[in-house]
Amino acid sequence: MPTKTALDEHKESNADDAAIRELTARVEEAGVEFVYYQTVSLTGRVVGKVVPARHLRRNLERGVNLHRTAMSDLQVDRFGALLGGGTEAAEFTAMPDPETFVVLPWDTTVGRFFCRVYEPGHRPGVGGRPLATDARSNLRRVHAAFAEATGLRLRSGCEPEMTWTGPGLEVHVKPGSSPSYHVDSLEVMRPVFQRVIRYAQALGLDMIEGDYEDPGQLELNWMFDDADTTADRLVTYRQICRQVARELGVTASFMPKPKAGVMGNGCHHNLSLWRGRGDDAVNVLADPEVTEMHLTDMGKHAVGGILSHSAGMMALLGPTVNSYKRYWDAGQFAPSQINWGMDNKTCTVRLSANGRLECKLPDASVNPYLSHAALISAIKDGLDHAIDPGPPQSGSSYDSAPSKFEPLPLTLTDALDAFEADAVVRSTFPDEMADLYLALKRDEWARFCGHITDWEYEMYTEHLP
């Protein structure tokens, strides 16, 4: 896991001359005139700048200045105090990752890079200080340290669900019935999925399948990959959906639980651990000789790690006040207990295929750089200490006895307390990042608590309950 020293000594060169020449040629060939330099703030906002493409060489070598407020999720809390710092003038440096360059399929005059963010005046190289609150760079460091310690890399496939609303997207649901998996429901969504899949493919996501779940709810999946890459792709996917929504004049929502009584928008992470690279890599969670559902001992320890730290990770996997509503509405296939099971959709970890752990806690509002970093630290703890996950849950978790693990935190504030108390999960992040995250999220909780909801008004305006 990264230490202060690892941060100080972070050494990485940016684009070399060959990469610059190759990118310049691509930009010219595609007719790109403008380039977005983007990254993701701690709360998951995509932030960045646009620069005319003729400055590409300078931007690749020297980066782009990014105002402090962009990265610090600057907000004023309910007492008027500034959260997230950021009043000083000096700007951060956003260094583009050359391999992340793409041309936007909806307007090929625009290209895009993901960036790593550095402290003002710093750049990759000896002594170049990465910004401590840059979650994207942190995941890369955490993953690299894990790979160095174990010889393994985490691969992940994210399954974001989302709710589309707007003119033309209504489906007629008979009372007591469900529109799930109906091809008629998919037909209503055709203008949406056609554009999303086409754009996603053009942006390098290998789209594999999709379905219609609850009213307005669509899930479109793409092929799993190295966790760093999958995290970038989830961010890209959400950008694509927002673009499609703008084009069609509808709303694309990744809100975890837009409505009670229907399923929430989960973003299950399907995890596997690989030794080696490329086609020769082997998933150490699966035994190639066994065909029925099983897990290797390493796999069981990885599950043990995830379950022992589920409560501590929860504030990162379910990052909003609304995230927890997914868990209160039992029976909607969101887990209700910290347990695991063979192909059991009611568990926190479902063995979804041999050697593939589906962590069902994350929802569609997740910051994937935080969730994957936390999961790596939990898995490492499980492997280091051979944590036993106990027997798999058989049958529904909704009506069974509590599991041996801590209960799931059921509100954001409980989850923040559990995160603060979990030294393993917390130490995955530089202190500055963990502290800022806690401050931002505690303030989000306080603002929610100060708000009078419709439910309260209906309950208490005339009568007592």
Ligand SMILES: NC(=O)CC[C@H](N)C(=O)O
């Ligand atoms: N297909 C499913 O497993 C549904 C998952 C559910 N929508 C969730 O909130 O996690």
